[in-house]
Amino acid sequence: MPTIKNVPSRFPNEICEIEVQRDISKCISCGTCAKLCPFGVHERKTGYNRVSKPLSYRCIGTSCEDKSFYCVNHCPRGALSLGVSSEYRTIGDYRWTRDLIIGTWEQAETGIPLKGQRYEIGNSGGGFDRISFNFPSPLSALSSDDTDISTEIDLNKREGKKISIKVPFYGGGMSFGSISLSVMLAKAKAARAWGTFTCTGEGGYPEALKEYDDNVITQVATGLFGVMEDTIQRVKIVEFKYAQGAKPGLGGHLLGDKVTVEVARMREAVEGSSLFSPFPFHSVYSVEDHKKHLDWIKELNPDAIVSVKVSTPTDVDMVAVGSYYAGANIIHLDGSYGGTGAAPDIAKKNIAMPIEYAIPKVHEFLKREGIRDTMTIIASGGIRTAHDALKAIALGADGVVIGTVELVALGCVRCGNCESGRGCPRGIASTDPELSKAIDLEWGAQRLINLYAAWRSEIVDVLKRFGMKSIKELVGRYDCLCYLDDGA
Numbered sequence: 001m002p003t004i005k006n007v008p009s010r011f012p013n014e015i016c017e018i019e020v021q022r023d024i025s026k027c028i029s030c031g032t033c034a035k036l037c038p039f040g041v042h043e044r045k046t047g048y049n050r051v052s053k054p055l056s057y058r059c060i061g062t063s064c065e066d067k068s069f070y071c072v073n074h075c076p077r078g079a080l081s082l083g084v085s086s087e088y089r090t091i092g093d094y095r096w097t098r099d100l101i102i103g104t105w106e107q108a109e110t111g112i113p114l115k116g117q118r119y120e121i122g123n124s125g126g127g128f129d130r131i132s133f134n135f136p137s138p139l140s141a142l143s144s145d146d147t148d149i150s151t152e153i154d155l156n157k158r159e160g161k162k163i164s165i166k167v168p169f170y171g172g173g174m175s176f177g178s179i180s181l182s183v184m185l186a187k188a189k190a191a192r193a194w195g196t197f198t199c200t201g202e203g204g205y206p207e208a209l210k211e212y213d214d215n216v217i218t219q220v221a222t223g224l225f226g227v228m229e230d231t232i233q234r235v236k237i238v239e240f241k242y243a244q245g246a247k248p249g250l251g252g253h254l255l256g257d258k259v260t261v262e263v264a265r266m267r268e269a270v271e272g273s274s275l276f277s278p279f280p281f282h283s284v285y286s287v288e289d290h291k292k293h294l295d296w297i298k299e300l301n302p303d304a305i306v307s308v309k310v311s312t313p314t315d316v317d318m319v320a321v322g323s324y325y326a327g328a329n330i331i332h333l334d335g336s337y338g339g340t341g342a343a344p345d346i347a348k349k350n351i352a353m354p355i356e357y358a359i360p361k362v363h364e365f366l367k368r369e370g371i372r373d374t375m376t377i378i379a380s381g382g383i384r385t386a387h388d389a390l391k392a393i394a395l396g397a398d399g400v401v402i403g404t405v406e407l408v409a410l411g412c413v414r415c416g417n418c419e420s421g422r423g424c425p426r427g428i429a430s431t432d433p434e435l436s437k438a439i440d441l442e443w444g445a446q447r448l449i450n451l452y453a454a455w456r457s458e459i460v461d462v463l464k465r466f467g468m469k470s471i472k473e474l475v476g477r478y479d480c481l482c483y484l485d486d487g488a
Contacts, residue, residue: 001453002193002194002449002452002453003449004110004111004449004450004453005111005446005450006109006110006111007108007109007443007446007447007450008058008109009057009105009109009411010411010438010440010443011411012055013053013055013056013057014057014105015057015085015087015088015091015102015413016056016057016059016085016087016088016102017061017084017085017088017098017099017102018056018059018060018061018082018083018084018085019056019082019083019084019085019086019088020041020042020054020056020059020071020080020081020082021054021080021081021082021083022051022053022054022079022080023078023079023080023081024079026077026078026079027051027075027077027079028076028077028079029044029049029050029051030076030077031044031051032071032074032075032076033051033071033074033075033080034051036068036069036070036071036074037069037071038069039058039059039060040055040058041054041055041056041058041059041071042054042055042071043055056085059082061082062082088102091413091414092414093414094122094123094124094125095122095123095124095127095129095337095382095384096122096384096404096408096414097118097122097123099118099119100118100119100122100384100385101408101412101413101414103118103119104384104405104408104409104451105408105409105411107409107450107451107454107455108409108410108447108448108450108451108454109447109450110450110454111449111450111451111453111454112454112457113386113454113455113457113458113461114454119385120385120387121385121387122384126354127337127354127355127356127382128356128382128384128387128388128391128392130483130484131356131391131481131482131483131484132481132482132483132484133387133390133391133462133465133480133481133482134479134480134481134482135465135466136465136466136467146457146460148469149460149463149464149468149469149470150469150470150471150472151166151167151168151456151459151460151463151470151471152164152165152166152167152168152470152471153165153168153376153398153399153471153472154376154398155237155305155307155329155330155376155399156305156329156330156376157329157373157374157375157376158305158329158374158375160302160303160305160329161236161303161305163236163237163305165195165196165197165399166194166195166196167194167195167196167452167455167456167459168389168393168398168399168400168459168471169196169383169389169399169400169401169402169452169455170191170196170197170198170199170217170399170401170402171187171190171191171196171197171198171199171401171402171403171406172198172199172201172338172380172401172402172403173199173200173201173202173217173219173239173241173309173403174187174199174201174403174407175200175201175202175203175204175219175225175252175254176200176201176203176204176206176226176262176263176266176431177203177254177258177259177263177266177267177275177431178201178203178254178258178418178429179407179428179429179430180427180428180429180430180431180435180436180439181206181208181262181436182427182436182437182439182440182441182444183407183410183428183429183439183444184198184200184206184209185208185209185212185441185444185445186410186439186441186443186444186445186447186448187406187448188209188212188215188216189212189441189445189448190445190448190449190452191212191215191216192212192214192215193445193449194449194452195215196215196452197215197216197217197236197237198212198215198216198217199216199217199218199219199239199401200216200217200218200219201219201221202219202220202221202222202223202225202226202241202252202277203225203226203254203263203266203267204225204226204227204228204266204267205218205226205228205231206266210234213234213235214236216235217235217236217237217238217239217307218231218232218235218237218238218239219238219239219240219241219309220232220238220239220240220241220293220297221240221241221252221277222241222242222252222277222278222279222280222281222282223252223275223276223277223278225266225267225268225269225275225277226266226267226268229300232297232300232301232304233300233301235301235304236303236304236305237304237305237306237307237330238297238301238304238305238306238307239306239307239308239309239332240293240294240306240307240308240309241309242280242281242284242308242309242310243279243280243309243310243311243334244309244311244334245311245312245333245334245335245336245337245338245352245355245380245381252275252276252277253274253275253276253277253419254274254275254276254419255274255419255420256272256273256274257272257420257422257423258419258422258423258430258431259271259272259273259274259275259431260431260432260433262431263431281293287322287325287326290308290322290323290326291325291326291327293326294306294326294327294328295327298327305329305330306327306328306329306330307328307329307330307331307332307378308323308326308328308330308331308332309332309334310323310331310332310333310334311334311335311336311352312333312334312335312336312352312353312354312355312357312358312381313352313353314353316333316353316358316361316362317361317362317364317365317366318365319331320333320362320365320366320375320377321365321366321369321371324366324369324371324374324375328375329375329376330375330376330377330378331362331375331376331377331378332378332379332380332401333355333358333359333362333377333378333379333380333381333397334355334379334380334381334401335352335353335354335355335356335358335379335380335381335382336352336354336355336381336382337354337355337381337382338380338381338382338383338403338404355379355380355381355382355392356391356392356395358379359377359379359392359395359396359397360395360396360476360478362377362396363377363395363396363397363476364396376398376399377396377397377398378397378398378399378400378401379392379395379397379399379400379401380400380401380402380403382404383400383401383402383405384404384405385405385455385458386454386455386456386458386459386462387458387462388400389402389455389459390459390462390474391481393471393474393475394474394475394476394477394478394480394481395476395478395481396475396476397475398472398475399471405451406448406451407428407429409447409448409450409451410426410428410439410444410447410448411426411428412424412426412428412429413426417429422435423435426438427439459471466480
């Protein structure tokens with residue numbers, strides 16, 4: 001287990017649900033609140049006569065009102081009160097509710113999972129938000145030792161080098177250009193700490209990533225941006241991206257404002273020019289063509305395993321079988337619920353099959369073909385919580401890929417400005433030299449390490465409640481899920 005450290009927000013007044021309000025006309029700056037609060041909400045700095053503005057994001061609200069340190073009750077002038085933050089009302093959407101965003105921030109800060117439905121599902125009215133766990137009654141006897149529970153999964157079930165990961169998830173492809181280099185490095189460092197992987201996306205393999213070779217997946221996408229044979233020869237996993245769930249039928253796109261000198265060099269392009277990947281690979285129109293792609297990788301690196309990333313058309317089960325016979329080790333199903341603010345809504349909401357339908361469709365078809373035990377299914381596209389990951393696995397996936405949740409852990413507020421101008425104002429989805437400095441590598445890596453710890457803890461807890469010793473026991477267990485209808 002990596003070391004978990006408390007990593008506060010970068011911002012002194014982070015968005016939070018609770019707003020601690022101090023009536024300046026009543027406050028006498030006695031410092032009682034600063035002495036009482038164990039969470040550092042109030043502070044009276046040495047040499048100053050006034051108590052500083054409350055750090056509301058550290059406040060745990062009314063849950064401490066029966067404690068001796070509850071500041072509201074112990075202020076001698078009654079100057080303190082609690083309200084709902086005005087910023088809290090401005091963030092969130094149906095899939096990523098404000099509670100999911102703030103809950104992800106808190107887990108990234110502390111490494112402790114949050115309990116309660118508000119931190120487990122969104123408000124979309126569909127997808128994973130309509131699926132719940134069907135826990136046995138009475139619950140299975142819970143072991144007190146988490147080390148008894150295995151969260152390890154195998155990524156290669158075929159002949160060749162065996163590769164497994166310690167947790168049933170790894171980081172999705174986000175290219176240098178779509179996100180800053182410091183974010184890529186933070187993802188890689190967290191992956192190494194947890195014995196899992198992160199993917200480069202389609203923008204090439206920055207030199208700074210080389211020390212993380214054993215935990216990086218390099219991606220070959222339709223634009224072939226930054227694809228180098230020496231990179232393919234170094235890594236353990238190569239991913240072909242034939243399509244992505246957030247924009248099926250469309251290639252990747254990176255607008256000119258984000259194509260800086262370094263991004264252009266990495267992609268062998270021209271600074272300031274918008275870059276578009278075609279759809280599909282124009283060299284692939286059959287399983288035989290597909291096999292030539294995979295044979296190319298195997299020739300360059302016989303030890304590498306190959307993942308094939310596809311979106312979820314209605315015949316995705318046939319696509320999966322074709323990839324198996326072409327030699328793929330992993331079929332990566334990418335659903336439409338994912339994507340950053342750069343993904344067009346018209347594609348996300350109107351094309352391809354929801355991921356919760358695609359997973360069991362592929363799982364069952366591979367079983368009927370007699371090849372399920374030799375093909376790894378990985379699902380992605382809107383995996384926001386550990387509960388989403390577990391639901392995908394119970395539907396038939398072996399594991400999941402995560403993306404947006406990692407950005408949220410680093411402070412993303414889901415503003416949707418990922419592709420425009422200088423990109424993300426918080427320096428996450430930005431290549432701007434100044435904005436990118438907002439993400440410190442050590443800070444970012446520790447936030448992700450903490451998030452993974454919270455997820456693993458929650459996964460172990462759910463497995464215990466089902467009486468399971470391994471995450472592998474949950475694969476395809478539809479009986480562990482129930483559908484929430486309108487009356488539930």
